[in-house]
Amino acid sequence: MAVQTVASTTESVDLGPAAALSCRECGHRVPLGPVFACEECFGPLEIAYDFSGYDTEELRKRIEAGPANIWRYAPLLPVPADVAGKPNLNPGWTPLVKADNLARELGVTGGLYVKDDSGNPTHSFKDRVVAQALEAARAFGFTTLSCSSTGNLAGAVGAAAARAGFRSCVFIPHDLEQGKIVMAAIYGGDLVGIEGNYDDVNRFCSELIGDPAGEGWGFVNVNLRPYYAEGSKTLAYEIAEQLGWRLPDQLVVPIASGSQLTKIDKGLQELIKLGLVEDKPYKIFGAQAEGCSPVSVAFKAGHDVVRPQKPNTIAKSLAIGNPADGPYVLDIARRTAGAVEDVTDEQIVDAIKLLARTEGIFAETAGGVTVGVTRKLIESGVLDPTKTTVVLNTGDGLKTLDAVAGTGLTATIRPNLDSFKEAGLV
Amino acid sequence: MAVQTVASTTESVDLGPAAALSCRECGHRVPLGPVFACEECFGPLEIAYDFSGYDTEELRKRIEAGPANIWRYAPLLPVPADVAGKPNLNPGWTPLVKADNLARELGVTGGLYVKDDSGNPTHSFKDRVVAQALEAARAFGFTTLSCSSTGNLAGAVGAAAARAGFRSCVFIPHDLEQGKIVMAAIYGGDLVGIEGNYDDVNRFCSELIGDPAGEGWGFVNVNLRPYYAEGSKTLAYEIAEQLGWRLPDQLVVPIASGSQLTKIDKGLQELIKLGLVEDKPYKIFGAQAEGCSPVSVAFKAGHDVVRPQKPNTIAKSLAIGNPADGPYVLDIARRTAGAVEDVTDEQIVDAIKLLARTEGIFAETAGGVTVGVTRKLIESGVLDPTKTTVVLNTGDGLKTLDAVAGTGLTATIRPNLDSFKEAGLV
Structure with missing residues (x-):
């Protein structure tokens, strides 16, 4: 290089x-x-x-009075103080959705949230x-x-x-x-x-x-x-502020290059150091597709280095076979007592459908990966369902329609009541 | 019926x-x-x-302290006061984008804004x-x-x-x-x-x-x-609040059934009556595709009734040939000294591209209709470019990719510098 x-x-x-x-x-x-x-x-x-x-309470007030986008955190980002007045797409401040229906399906009792970044201007983080x-x-x-x-x-x-x-x-x-x-x-x-x-x-x-x-x-x-890369810190800031300036207990984050996960950790650490949130433990879980799981494989094997893979998965936005920040992800998962896990393409599709039918959120394949990994980690007892958990959806299902192309009509009928009643839907 | x-x-x-x-x-x-x-x-x-x-200043404070979605306006909507705590998709509070680049291209000097509703949960109004x-x-x-x-x-x-x-x-x-x-x-x-x-x-x-x-x-x-239908009032509320509790001089609104335009007018009238904005004149312009222009045709002919058409346009989300609220739209356009205009499919595509390359907003065909009509009305002297103007984009370009399918690569090259330089892009 x-x-x-x-x-x-x-x-x-x-x-x-x-x-x-x-x-x-x-x-x-x-x-x-x-x-x-x-x-x-x-x-x-x-x-x-x-x-x-920085005075903690002044900083908090300044952020809360800021615009409903990432520039509310301008004092914590590598941008000039007057950034909000410059022409930019002004992304961020996307919903942190309390996912009670999904929580019920997964057996989470400690509070489950989806940070849904599909509402950004071009519909991804x-x-x-x-x-x-x-x-x-x-x-x-x-x-x-x-x-x-x-x-x-x-x-x-x-x-x-x-x-x-x-x-x-x-x-x-x-x-x-x-x-x-x-x-x-x-x-x-x-x-x-x-x-x-x-x-x-x-x-x-x-x-x-x-x-x-x-x-x-x-x-x-x-x-x-x-x-x-610093832009990913804003996900951490928003999650904490939207929880009422509180750290979640557990976060499930997708891994492509691994940069996003490391910067979310950096953002959470900054919030603690600045006194904006209470210093308490949190666990970060990394999520990959089985078809591109170099970090997950290394984590499970107890390795410090990440061996490159040739990607083969429907989660194309995560398909980086040689993730630059892989070793840092391993560090963070181990330091926070989290984990790295992967799911199959079939589990990704199931998870996309699960999130859509429980919360009305149509996620990109990357969102299927995080929801699928969350389910898998709960089932294996690694993720604690009694703790506050935030799952990231970083993209939009409209961009990966092919992955769920099999989804279709429940029934086809002629335009009359008899035909409808024959279809057995009432 | x-x-x-x-x-x-x-x-x-x-x-x-x-x-x-x-x-x-x-x-x-x-x-x-x-x-x-x-x-x-x-x-x-x-x-x-x-x-x-309702006390005006109390109401204003209550709205401003409300959530960053339509439920900030719960006191003005047919919903219970505790609506924000119920499971709903919580749309709204979408960006009002100051469109300075587009304004320059169109010669608007009085301030041009795009109300971009593509950020809603399922990416339309x-x-x-x-x-x-x-x-x-x-x-x-x-x-x-x-x-x-x-x-x-x-x-x-x-x-x-x-x-x-x-x-x-x-x-x-x-x-x-x-x-x-x-x-x-x-x-x-x-x-x-x-x-x-x-x-x-x-x-x-x-x-x-x-x-x-x-x-x-x-x-x-x-x-x-x-x-x-009342949901469309929230577009009016948000536009006025985002302008600093001020009415725009001119609004360009798409017409399908016409309901959205009539409810935006209703919302603006309510804001005036409640004292939340100064009572001043505003003009509402309706926008249709030429291939489905029953209201535009009636407006230009001076008719009070709308003669149904068989739609044939790429703007399928506006393709209602017999718009139920058409006569009310005619009333409002005339009462406010606005107009109703239409554009061809070619002009719609041009306008989608214009909005994308000037403001980074990828609009649905309906957004091409409003931007195209805005351009046409400026050129014909009907819309005043020295006045504050708000143009609605009610949907997302990702949902109508076919309309701009011809858009493609600038060049195809081999992976080396010589091939790139031959392409003439530097």
Whole structure:
């Protein structure tokens, strides 16, 4: 992995409480800039904050008086203080649904909640991370927003760039389904199909970043990744605030690269340190599809390293066979006394249907994974049904209709009462 | 149309400020119940409220302290005061997007906003109306929620019924696209395909209401229609509150049955009467597709009656050829000095793309109709670009992908820099 060498006048960059980039492995600090790998050890860089000077009760009041989107948490994010007035898609503040019907089916008595991110502007949690990357791109003077994607991210980048007045150029495998191409292309940016698979697309993007042709380009999930990733913290903030500034006992989070889970943990830790919630134990459970379960396999085997897999599952938004943050996920699951579990494609479909018929929430396959894993963990006694539990749905069923294509009509009748009565529905 | 004769103990029904049903034509009042047509003149019944005793500033504070969904307006809706604690999908409080990029393209200088209802639980404004019908169904002791539908409504009813613990049985033409069937079926209720067109489905539902087989059934858009329709008032409330308790100068609203437009006007009038906004003139513009433009044709011809059409347009969610509230729409457009206009399917597609590339909002065809009509009315000098204007997007582009199926890749390349540079995008 090549270290970024893009020069940028980062001295004057205002990204609010973001103070520097810090290596997750060796702690080496560098100024804020469009870099993602440590120049010392090649470890991943993440945002280091300066939260000193915050008064807990003032901060709480400021958040509660903020807008009904992620910018209510601007004091805790790498964004300027006036971010809410800038053109952005303003995602977040999605419902935390008290899922009493689902709780009854699963035998949960301690309170079960679904954090439903399908209401975001482009209907996935990706809007949260792209919103951060966009503000970083603005701060660094980038003019083009880019990414490699197989679906949700392409739409989120295209939409955010359109609204914020950035050019966008998004790279996808050329043979994606027509529906996904339409969703990514509709925002009018450039959408480039690459003859190859997702790995080829990723490799090409890394090449482009190092080339003069990529000058002025912010790749949200590459050179802007440290900023981008912080967006997932807002899920933790919202869950705690929506519970009345209280930590849940258990969280079930999907794993693709593992970044979301690690940032949710980071967000919860920040809330504790800032005194916004009581310091109490919580358990984080990671959820994968059996067809792409490298972290789950490592967890169960007691390994610290994650062995890559070749994905084969209907949960395509989670199908990252070599998850960059896999080892950190293992750390967090073990530190919090959680677990990592996986479910089959059949269990994913069953869980999508279960959530839909109990709570009226039509989840993406990733939501089927978390609900399915929740059920499995309850049945195996690993997840405690007497504790407050939050399950994440990070996407929208409308984007993965194929997974439940078998769902159909109960009956077909002629337009008269006799025919209806013969159908046996009354 | 047969008058409903369902008996119900409506004496003790608690639907908040809803005092009675009142005939829109002759003013005849009847107690709250699952009826929709006047027994005297067959005119449509609507809710009459008792808002006496409301103090303006107390009411404003109560609303502002309410939840981030339609139930903040519970004091103005036919629902019990404790509605927010009951299982419902809790739609609403969707973003009012300041559309500066679109304004620039259209030459609007007075402030242009898009009320984007695609963030609702099932991604259309139908969640607002179904939420009201559901509370009425609960109050009247119905156990099954039903409707006739060709799309959005089927999903909204299925989802709301699932969450609230009602059985649902929804009727659709049997030959709908597979995607729409999946979206309606996923919530686990009964979904019955009828061999016939939408008119046949409607006729069948009217028969079923009068039959013992339909006992205990609330048809949201038939016998619960007076309650259902009130949900559209919340669009007016939210727009005014989101503008800082101010009326916009101009609103562009889609017309299907015309109910939404008439209820938005009703909502704005209520806000004025309650003193929540300053009493000032506003203009309401109705928007139709040329391929289903009975109200627009009547408006332009100066007629008071609406002549039915056979719909032929990509804007299927607006394709009602004989709109029940058409004459009321004509009244409102004329009273407020607005207008009714229509656009071609080509203009609808252009407008969907325009909204997507300027604001990152992927609208349903109905949103293409309102944006397209806005552009047309500005060009013809009918809509004043120096005034504050709100355009409604009532649905989600993900549900009408076919309409923009031609949208696709900018380029296809091999996974290397040379191939990318040859594509001419840098």
